Amino acid sequence: MSQQADAITQQVGLFLNPVAQRRVDFQASCGKQFGRLFLAEDAEQAAHILSQQQIDLLVIDLEHFDRSLDLETVGALVRQRNGAPVLLVCAFSTAGWLVELMASGPLDYVIGPVRADELNQRLASLASVAASGADELRRLLAMGSHVQQAVQGGDDQRALAVRICAALCAWPGVVHAAMFEASAGELALSAEHSPSGLDLERILASTDSLSQSSVRHVFPGLLAAFTGELALLDAPEKAGDPQLAQALLGIGAGMAIGVPILATGPGAPLGAISLLFARAHVFTSDELATLSDLAQLAAFGLRLDEMSRDAEQLVARLTGLATTDALTGVANRRRGEELLEQEVKRARRYRAPLALIAYDIDHFKDINDRYGHPCGDAALRIVGETTQAALRASDLLARSGGDQFQIVAAHTNAIDALKMAEKIRVAIAGTAFPGCDRLTISLAVAQLGDQESADSLMLRVSAALARAKRAGRNCVELAMR
Template sequence: MSTAEGRDGGKSGIYLSPVAQRRTEFGNACGGLFDDLQLADGAERAMERIAAGQPDLLVIDLDRFEPAIDLAALGDLVARRGGAPTLLLCPYATARWVPALAAFGPVAYAVTPVDAAALQAAVAQALAAPAPQSAGTADAERLRALLALHTRVQAALRAADDIQGLAEGLCRALAGWPGVRHAALFHRKPDGDLQLEAQAGSEGGEGGAPALALQTLLGRPDRLLQTPLRHAFPGLLAAATGELVLLDTLDQAGEPDLAALLRTHGVAMALGIAIPADGPGAPRGALSLLWERSHALAPEEFAALQDVAAQAALGLRLAEMALENEQLLARVTYVSTMDALTGVANRRHGEELLEKEIRRARRYRVPLALVAFDIDRFKAINERYGDPVGDVVLRSVCEAAQAVLRGSDVLVRSGGEEFQILAPHTSAIDALKMAEKVRVAIAQAAIPGADHVTVSLGVAQLGEQESADSLVQRVNAALARAKRAGRNCVELAMQ
């Protein structure tokens, strides 16, 4: 099909779209800018027409094309242009087309949807330009800004020691890019939803615009995939779809209230770029950038953003691995030091803590007490009610004892039904009072599936030159006297 309704400079062009209605609309809107406009419904037809004669402008409307299917064919069209202008009409929600096709040759772009007047202006500008700006012709100021961004991002990665620190550092680095009003990082949590991990920006934009807080704008700081703006705000949309999302006109997302609020905060353009996952699956999150002015991003700027997103993915993975290692170490430590049944310190850990507390007591010349107790007639409980009830008794005794102990006291399971209490900064007299509270609390404790139980206790204070073994022997001797005295009582160890 050929359109020849305006002879403005004898320009020729090809418009490519698989949608018949869009071909008609483009011909009606922009046909007057060309002496000869060819309308093509596929890449093969467009290639035939380029082979017949190189047009002044190739316009590729990317709506309804799929990157996974059509990239090679469309990229070949760009490559065959030999540097002649190519204008991409790119849907805002799939802006990754732009850097992908820019790899084949120089391109200009306009983000859609656009009205007829804006479309005419974009086509006229592309026709007037000898060739879109590429990385080889980027001005020195832009290159310096990209180099500075790279330096700041690398510094943020080196300085980060956790996810929060990494996110804050990356946001500060991106917010330092000239023209960026605000930068944020959204992170996908283990439950699959998004959280605003960090944000940074200038305190006021052009005209004294107020500071921007995304948690206020979006209505919440977490579970952001459930906010009504998840389909419109570029950072959220990028994190949900894995796409590069670009609004160079805020109204393109179809949310006038959001657009008006962003303008109030000095924002004219918004971009979201997904932070890729390790493999197939949902993105790790997204970077969000808000600019004070709308402008076309050069291919090297898109490349820089994709590089930052890739580095963010690596940094987040390393930080997550570090957190996983910390949690694993904490779990291993817990398993190796705590009694699995009762959740109190096990015998080995108790012995280590006792040695540590003895050294501390000697160094600072403070008292240290040790209380030993065991459950009276525990064997008979097991025989009468069974081992499962015996386990309940052990847990209930520990819960009752811990309820009356101080935060600095340590309860240790030293044997089957035998326990110790390490009581720092505690004299023998105070330890006797503590032991009596424990005895009463356990005697009054209700135990599911069994009668009330009692305990016998021994108390000893560390001697001036006494070893841990000696202290344990003395407190166990006191415990034995309590047993002989009729059980359910407290005895003080002899010096």
């Protein structure tokens, strides 16, 4: 056996994916690349193995991970490596992981779906070849120079887009560069450039609008513009669209990347930069960061005259999506439902208990009728404040409507939730409410069942709350499964 092959088979690996079958498949197809291979089902287990073992290569298969829940823990693993080799397996449509995880440390990646022989080849190359940054540095310096010259060429927005596309084509291997711009819910091709005269008409195949293009969900440039996520297709066939693959290969494109042009705050993407390469290329973190910077420069150059309108739309969007109830200061119904959905996903993934507590004020209509709505509003505020004071930092209180409230209690089982509900009931009953009689509340408690949805959980707790009222109010009822 050669020294190179021996080095490969002696390396110690760690493979992370939450699905058991994915771990079994990786061990069966790639286990020969390692002298010893550890398998982990979650980031916590992987972190423990890394702290106990000398791992030569960490392989993270992002399939079935939830970015909203797992980004921080996966990023912590990359940081824990302190520059040691990390390989990400990432779907082309969710390549936005790459940008954020590369901020945690150096890593390599492969775009899925990936064949076993391709993955084995990449693993072998990581074990035997050290990456060199010299060529990358020269490419980035040349790219920066070309783009700087393009931006200095004048202030006409259309011409600026064309010049930026031409500058992007100076990157070795690029056969076509384009820029998409979003406006009023529609997407338009604002500029394109190709050293060999290629155009996108055959690929986009849309006579009406790009939003209706048959490849809008698989062509990286369009996908990035619609989703706001980096999309990277390093082999045309991986898109799962034979016609797209044939069209790309027919114009000499072996790889496509879409880089979103994002707004400065929350909101829909402003468009995307699209690059077609003759052959597959593995991007470094500096290259991806450069592309992201260029996308933001494009946003500034192309949309300067629309900044005022975008700002107004952003304010309206933020107002409509406000998460706080104006009267009580607690979370509003929208925020409560969003958090419940997130916690249901988290509870399933980590097999942790989750409880939902719902309550409303007993005879609240009588309070409004007898003492007036200002008194009723004050009572709602005091109920919210009293409840908040009884909760833990990890609990979320939301006003779900009228005199109704709900509490999302993470890592809480039914027994503990019953204790919490009783504590709140006693606190409300013992609180003075200026301008009206003392108040009581009726409560219901439900623990999330296996594979139960957020909607089902809320229905169960609502039924239990109705039983609490029929039982005479000022009590706590446990929801039945």
